[in-house]
Amino acid sequence: MATLELDLTDPLRTFELRARLTVGAETFALVGPSGAGKSTILRHVAGLKKPAHGRIALGKDVWLDTERRVNRAPDRRSVGLVFQEYALFPHLTVAANVAFGGASPARVSELLERLHIGHLAGEKPTRLSGGERQRVAVARALGRDPQVLLLDEPLSALDAHTRTAVREELADILATLAIPTLMVTHDFLDASTLADRIGVIRDGQLHQIGRPEELTARPADAFVASLTGGNLLHGMAEGTRVTLDDGTVIEVAEPATGRVGIAVYPWEVSVSSTSPGAGNVLAGTVGSITPDRGRTRVRVGPLVAEVAHVDGLERGARAFASFAPRSARVIQ
Amino acid sequence: MATLELDLTDPLRTFELRARLTVGAETFALVGPSGAGKSTILRHVAGLKKPAHGRIALGKDVWLDTERRVNRAPDRRSVGLVFQEYALFPHLTVAANVAFGGASPARVSELLERLHIGHLAGEKPTRLSGGERQRVAVARALGRDPQVLLLDEPLSALDAHTRTAVREELADILATLAIPTLMVTHDFLDASTLADRIGVIRDGQLHQIGRPEELTARPADAFVASLTGGNLLHGMAEGTRVTLDDGTVIEVAEPATGRVGIAVYPWEVSVSSTSPGAGNVLAGTVGSITPDRGRTRVRVGPLVAEVAHVDGLERGARAFASFAPRSARVIQ
Amino acid sequence: MRAGFTALLALCLGVVLAFLAIPIVALFTEVPLGDVPGLLRDPVVQDTLKVTLRTNAIANVLILAVGTPAAYFLATRHFKGRALVITLIELPLVLPPAVAGIGLLAAFGAGGLFGGALQDQGIILPFTEWAVVLAVIFVASPFYLRQAISAFESVDPTLHDAARTLGASPARTFLRVALPLAASGLVAGWVLAFARGIGEFGATIVFAGNVRGETGTLTLTIYEQLEANFDVALSIGILLVVLSAVILLSYKLLSWRRSSSTSPTPFARSSSAPA
Amino acid sequence: MRAGFTALLALCLGVVLAFLAIPIVALFTEVPLGDVPGLLRDPVVQDTLKVTLRTNAIANVLILAVGTPAAYFLATRHFKGRALVITLIELPLVLPPAVAGIGLLAAFGAGGLFGGALQDQGIILPFTEWAVVLAVIFVASPFYLRQAISAFESVDPTLHDAARTLGASPARTFLRVALPLAASGLVAGWVLAFARGIGEFGATIVFAGNVRGETGTLTLTIYEQLEANFDVALSIGILLVVLSAVILLSYKLLSWRRSSSTSPTPFARSSSAPA
Amino acid sequence: APTVYAAASLREAFPEIDSAPRFNFAGSNQLQTQIERGAPADLFASASSTEAQALFRANRCERPVTFATNTVVMLVPAANPAKLDSIYDLKRGPQRRLAVGTAGVPIGAYTRKLLARMRLTSILSKHIVSSEPNVTSITSKVALGSADAGFAYLTDARAAGNRVKVIRLPKWAQPPVRYQACVVKRSGVDTGGANAFLNKVRSSTGRRILAKWGFGLPPR
């Protein structure tokens, strides 16, 4: 399988997009806030937008090289693109949508079966549910037997409960495809379930690239910290001591100086009604208490904690949240 | 504070909506699949749709009584409605939107400050981010000092990472309001964070009403089980023994007979590479392995498990998922 | 081959533009432009201008005043026969103006359906200024109504609902929400209706005749003056072209400024036509 | 007071409907309907009908064939001066037909801008069928172009992108995606253009004259027969009304069937007008 | 002031006689129809006796009086692209484009009569003939060069100035072109105003102006 290489520069409205990536036979997720340039990168790869400078190649096959004035039209690049709202052709049946890219009838049936939508072949897309549409969009993109797959927020149009099922299914499909796949998402769980590597993009810049657990372990900035589910505190650091904005002093693992952010994950915070002797302690009022997936989410002052039990705690009561110094990750 | 009582019957396109509810000074969340009739109930309460039969009253104030031919116009019911896509007036500034319901300039400033959007007073809604729009919509609904607050999927238009922050903020606001609040959502975490009680609605019928932890503990049907995050297995029950469709026999806590569903929560499942001696055991291939909020999500055959560690497991390997009989909740 | 497709499209556009532009350009070559101001001061032209402005002003006020609520009703209320009503409203669009004139005569002329009753009241409509007004309303109002209905329909109904739950009465909702949001569509429709009214000939000549200072509008005068005062006719023609272009362009600029200041989707394709 | 608002709206609608319906109804009361078939067999009418159909068929084919690609180009390509081009295209809409006729004469008539060149080629346009065709194209094509541009614009551009990434060339994308999705808007525009062409009078009489069997269209004949043979004029009028109504209604029924079978949002307000 | 409905060919002369009335200039038969349909006219001035007499017979106007006469001429564009120097040129040569009044309008009737007397009726079938509803559109067709020739009144040729060239037709072939005016009968008619205007037309000043524009004058 060929490797997708891209190296792009494109001045957008408010910032310059710069992306340099190599994606092998793996799934690479682009994660970042709205307007970061995620979709734009997919459009560059598909040939729907021409960057100011750059090169895109699949193995030896050069799709774009602005220096050599190479720029293949979208229909001459072997890509499958799944659009955010799916962009199914409303005037064609499901089968005709999948066949649009040139798939033979046999191949169309095979794809529909594989995605469990064989019985919908004759329906128009407007009569389908969100999950069904998503499957049609994936089948249509695969119908061209693309050498590169692009997915723009493939799950964002789905209900919370449809989403879980479709996510697992998509994970299986991506695992068997083994072609370079670029995916855009806002959701860290989607990214970590589906992708081998994640690139965090903000203002057109790739800020951090790594496996999901690497991002969680060492969030490079406040955005990554909140994306991976962390609480964010602010304060002034002097070595391993940080004076938070509310005056509390805490210990952190890595020394730093000046204004810093501190990421603390909810599952590394304990909560009690009496002050624990050791660790970093923040006192505060108890906010919402929510059962969440076998644990309980409690907010104490600025911190959300996920704990096994919350015996004796009530909304509005005073409580203490504590965490170990090594759980306090410093963000410059 | 007056209590909102409603008792409605309304034949919709494919089913008849029947809802009977009493909501005190609390937040009640309506949760259910798309098309279940959730928004329709809010429209009934607001007076935007007239049910075929029924009565809606706020304390002694009767808003609707089809028998006595009472039907107050929406502008004569004291409701604040936050629409799913916010429905802000695009031609008015943020301040003018909030003032539309008749709030004085002082009250408008107060509301904007309270929702941290004071600096946006002069902006047009189209120039705001999703989270900012949501705040404007809430401020506008509160601007009328309503006696009933209705929220239609107030968080669904937000990014995954904006969502967490806005959810906590909204929880604080709802906690201080203390008026009957009806909220629609697709997301169980939203519902359990914001609501005191949850009503699960499907095909126009309220299938289960209870506090979040009650729903998790005893899901009344397959929908509630998957909503609260459970895995769903199917099989034939004979007493406390259930033969699953793949032939595996498991033990459950409550006796039953005939075809049943079994809900198993991921956090009550363990995974190992060798068969554990005790409990219910399902063998299968390892699917995706995903770090998720301090734990690891692993799929083994039909089950997703959330475990602390997955030492020695790899995608595609054979593994065993096990759970205690009391974790196997029977669903008729 | 693929460059060929775009070239083909561009070629078609070129043909269209050339064909539509040439007659307009040619118009300007026919008349000594320096004489136009003088010719327009001709008392015949002055009379004509007055009649045209007066009758069209009345007609447009009536179209806007009665047509706007009617369009709002049709856009927001659903009742049986609505499709038929809309077809009826659109019928004058596809009716040859002369036939419209005959119809108006048949309805309001002496011996017409209502002509007798009106005459008994001392009201004579045909061949008076009011006949011009009626003719203009009949041929021009469907342009406005059609666009107004679709402008009101494209106002998100949840905004309407939002206004109601915020305590606004139906009338206030109409004034504060529907009207401002439909405004640009309404103006687009009005521009068309106005233009159609100014250019109206067929129904007017049949129903109102060409009485100088009474029913003789600019368009009628053009036909009348074609023979003798060809230059006067041309000057009026040029006046009308310039007037039309100014109206169209200023409307475009207006709606362009509006949309560029409030557009929710900065990358939405800029809408070309007052659709 | 609040019931009053709806009543006011309904009243306005009633006034509009009454006013637009009365002339059409009156038209039918004027002529002994039984005689209409006989009158329409009159050789003058037969000639006229043939001329009308022939010239309009040619004009409409040209409008569709050249206008559709031109509209697609304008709807999907962005270039400087695009707004100006669109204004130019809309200008004939607001141009009095007589002025349009003068413009056409000034451009293509003997002694006109291109008249000499054409004459050298042995081509004389005025008083020929081709003059009618040109006049019809000039006045009717903007109706089609305008609607076609907005129909193509309202096709979701991501569908276009989707087709391209699925390997479709620009031409195939146009044929398989843009054209079918814009179809109902195109037909709506074409209905308007067709109707405008059939009813065309001013530009035709000035530019093409009224030559029986050559340039004498139905509308010209109505004017001609208005004094001489009023019943013939009326019969043609009725023929045109019925024709117009049939075209409008069949278009409505067509688009209604389409939309009711594929409508994505069952509760979307039913769109009234071919907007 | 009265409302005067007058034949299109009177468009220059009448306002010069008195600019006070409201004028409606069109084909005489068109005006006749309008008056029959209730148009609020006070005086009707027709380019032939047919229309005025028809109204008189229908008791819609007083007895018509003849106030002017006219002459039918052939007009060609100033540039004369078809090189027509006489009406007989139309018997020969290629097909030409002619603007001729419809049979229903006075000028059309006169033209046909004249051609019949000259035994030239065949030219109406030999050439391409545009039927025009009134003299205005005949002269404009010639003036704009879309017709190679047209038949109209001498008076129109004067009004059209240097854009057209007049080709006189033999006197012996001329039909009697009699302009007749009558005061309309209807409720609310301004009889006084109508008669006053008619008298002005028939006064010596009126006759002088008519003559100036090329009309012939009936004996007093």
Ligand SMILES: Nc1ncnc2c1ncn2[C@@H]1O[C@H](COP(=O)(O)OP(=O)(O)OP(=O)(O)O)[C@@H](O)[C@H]1O
């Ligand atoms: N054709 C263009 N020219 C210039 N700027 C553009 C263009 N298209 C998009 N932009 C800008 O580029 C930025 C990135 O847009 P993009 O659609 O790639 O964001 P995104 O990361 O996909 O956001 P979202 O999560 O909302 O989909 C935006 O700020 C947008 O304003």
Ligand SMILES: Nc1ncnc2c1ncn2[C@@H]1O[C@H](COP(=O)(O)OP(=O)(O)OP(=O)(O)O)[C@@H](O)[C@H]1O
């Ligand atoms: N005015 C109406 N008349 C008849 N049926 C209706 C009407 N409005 C909605 N329905 C139907 O009622 C059902 C419930 O619609 P509703 O909008 O309340 O669903 P919902 O639960 O809010 O769904 P979602 O989560 O997608 O917003 C739908 O199946 C819809 O088809």
Ligand code: MOO
């Ligand atoms: O009535 Mo006329 O003057 O022959 O057109």
Ligand SMILES: [Mg+2]
């Ligand atoms: Mg995007």
Ligand SMILES: [Mg+2]
């Ligand atoms: Mg809903």
